Amino acid sequence: MGLTQTTTAIYTAFALAMLATSTQAQSAAPCEAEVPCQIGDRSYHVLPPDNWDGTTPLPVLLHFHGWGRQGTLIVKHSRIAGATRPRGVLLLAPNGDGRTWDFWNEGSPDTDFAAAVIEDAAKNYPIDRDNIMVSGYSYGSAMAWRYACENGDGVRALLAVSGTINQNESCETAPNEVRHVHGTRDTVMDFPFGPGGDTNHPVSLWRERLGCSVPTGTESYSTTEKDHFERVIWEGCATGNVVLDVHSRGHFIPKGWFARQLDDLLDTPS
Template sequence: MMYRLLCLFLLTATHAAAVETCHGDTACQVGDRSYHVLEPDGWDGETPLPVLLHFHGWARQGAVVVNHERIAGATKLRGVLLVAPNGLRKTWDFWTSDTDDVGFADQVLADVALRYPIDPERIYVSGYSYGGAMAWRFVCQSGNDTTALLAVAGSIRQTEDCPQAPREVRHVHGTDDTVMAFPFGPDGDTTYPVALWRAKYDCNGATPRGDWSVEPFLTLTRVEWTDCANGRVTLDTHPGGHFIPHGWIGRQLDELLGRIPTYP
């Protein structure tokens, strides 16, 4: 009993110190770099937390992510710990495999695990725009066994050879995106944005899942690949431009966590 009380005391003390030194707008230091972290609403301080590692867009920082309604607003309500690394010069080096940013993000996750009890079976990796591309690069190369990729309007080249992959991929992109242009395939193929993962998982035919929306002004069309040797791929497309669709991150987390999808 004394040992269990001591462990509880140490966990509580470690958590209290973590919150005191860095949380929300106050960044956590990892060497000469940093990241932001945001706890979910109502967390009891003990239950292991799923993690959403989210890479910010170009010219942003992690402080934007932990205050973003469509990102932090989703994690806070679903018991998910939000982790938002800060890119050097407010950007990410995702263009080739020769990048230090993957190793930095690995260090961030290791540091988070020292500060919080995390659920290693529920590590989700996300990002928007340049951050979406960085999320692709991370799951392509990281030494971490990530559960799912949740990428928004950004990717690496579909012809790249990834040495590893997450257990599941979910991607959303607007066909009218002119910032990180929608990667149409041959003959205007709208399933090409996830061609890399379909090949990596050795997936067969696509299954249309129909349209869905959480706001009346934007309809998303879903296609899934479940007949794969490894993994699973989900693609949502919409006719809009370069943005995070309302409710998209929340819906993905709900589905991954086995919850009934809700909005917000």
């Protein structure tokens, strides 16, 4: 073999070694943020809060993404991750099978999967079991409702945006508190008006399940110049509280809405 061939062989071997090292490094990367964590053939994303000391138990926001999305979006989302990171909340974002969720009927396999996500994350992060919150947007909101309906015991709050399940369903379990936001002009997951155009209907399932009667309060508030809400509150129900925020716009996550709810629930500075 000549000198040129020898040199080429050496460089080739070196390049292959570097590629193997790079591949090993990528496979050894910790599952965090955009690097998914595996549970069998399913996966999820996890994002710890800013400036966490590594030992303090963390409240959890388990968030179900919308149709066609994945958890990679959620851990970068300014209105979701942007709310959890500065508030000391651990964000868990499961990946839907086929980029969607099985929420239409009882017995969803995604309920068991999402419960497994919490337990898997608990192996690496100290979870505050008194502050597990479940949320979602659009199809993900309906999945969050399904999760609360089937595995709601121990859930501090359901934070749902623009998506529900059938209001006539009977839920075996329920969260301690429900906070739902929906736009009256939503044509993707239509605003579920009740008889006579009743705008309190979107949470009728939870009002019945938690034993709520007449509203105990109302409030108008804004999070931005464009995001205005009419809030109806049912406090002191038989087994929990219900809050409904209604706006006059369409299908989206209102800016500042998650931040407002977390501030209320965790008593953090706004």
